[in-house]
Amino acid sequence: MNSRVIDRTQIDSIIENDKFLKDYCKKNNITDYKDKELVVENRHQLFLSEKSKQKTPPSGVIKVESSSYFLMFDKYLS
Amino acid sequence: MPAKSILFSQKQPLPLELCLDTSFVIEVFFGIENPSGPIPPKKQASIDFFENRILKETQKRYISTTVHGEMLEKIIEDVVCTCFTDYTKIKYGARSVWKEYYKIHKARIPNLDKKLENAINKFHQWQGDHGISSLPFKYDYTKSIITPVAATNMFYMEVAEYCIHYKILPYDARIIIEGRHRGVDNFVSLDGDFKNVDGITVYSLY
Numbered sequence: 001m002n003s004r005v006i007d008r009t010q011i012d013s014i015i016e017n018d019k020f021l022k023d024y025c026k027k028n029n030i031t032d033y034k035d036k037e038l039v040v041e042n043r044h045q046l047f048l049s050e051k052s053k054q055k056t057p058p059s060g061v062i063k064v065e066s067s068s069y070f071l072m073f074d075k076y077l078s
Numbered sequence: 079m080p081a082k083s084i085l086f087s088q089k090q091p092l093p094l095e096l097c098l099d100t101s102f103v104i105e106v107f108f109g110i111e112n113p114s115g116p117i118p119p120k121k122q123a124s125i126d127f128f129e130n131r132i133l134k135e136t137q138k139r140y141i142s143t144t145v146h147g148e149m150l151e152k153i154i155e156d157v158v159c160t161c162f163t164d165y166t167k168i169k170y171g172a173r174s175v176w177k178e179y180y181k182i183h184k185a186r187i188p189n190l191d192k193k194l195e196n197a198i199n200k201f202h203q204w205q206g207d208h209g210i211s212s213l214p215f216k217y218d219y220t221k222s223i224i225t226p227v228a229a230t231n232m233f234y235m236e237v238a239e240y241c242i243h244y245k246i247l248p249y250d251a252r253i254i255i256e257g258r259h260r261g262v263d264n265f266v267s268l269d270g271d272f273k274n275v276d277g278i279t280v281y282s283l284y
Contacts, residue, residue, distance in 0.1 A: 006214075041214045042206070048199055049206025 082279040086128040092135040097257035099267035100148040140213040142256035218259040
């Protein structure tokens with residue numbers, strides 16, 4: 001098995017040319033090369049995870065919860 | 079001297095860095111939907127409890143290149159076996175022949191590429207959500223248990239040495255070498271063989 005670790009110049013170049021990686025490192029204050037290397041290696045995992053966090057919750061959920069609340073409240077009053 | 083063995087139930091603090099073995103990752107990723115069949119609830123509860131501890135107490139959680147590869151193979155197997163079951167209605171026994179089925183029928187399985195992509199994305203997102211990083215491999219001669227020689231296949235020579243010396247399987251040897259050469263000597267495994275290896279710490283269920 002060949003070593004897959006890339007050198008520092010390559011790491012910097014990959015991050016510099018990739019908007020997602022660049023923003024991720026900045027946001028999480030990643031400066032150490034071992035951490036940068038992991039970020040490059042795990043780009044797909046981090047991208048999917050960040051994308052799922054940005055998704056807005058389905059609008060119907062709030063409506064249903066609100067209706068349930070009022071139903072329960074009405075029942076309590078009666 | 080064998081590995082230092084620590085049970086999931088023991089309350090001592092966890093190290094900052096841990097390498098997770100395939101046997102453990104399969105259980106925590108698939109959970110009750112484990113393709114090999116559900117595990118006893120008590121065992122599942124112990125694994126879930128330890129997983130929560132890992133997420134809270136460790137700073138870095140890794141899977142090695144070999145574990146990543148084994149997980150992808152397991153996920154592909156699971157997708158193909160589900161398609162096989164849907165198509166033939168034969169649920170049991172499919173797993174032993176999944177590769178043969180895949181080779182013969184892959185072109186006829188509807189939306190196979192999309193199903194595989196979704197399943198792999200699900201695993202990668204799970205990794206990202208849980209902060210479990212794939213660890214790139216670098217052979218470090220100073221961490222080798224064999225005498226360095228001018229050879230390009232040092233990794234496989236060391237795998238063979240682990241198999242001979244510690245009586246473990248090649249894939250387990252690869253996982254241990256990949257962790258140790260990146261400076262991680264702490265492993266979480268449900269495989270008892272890991273405990274045969276000197277100089278590592280193994281966190282396990284039993």
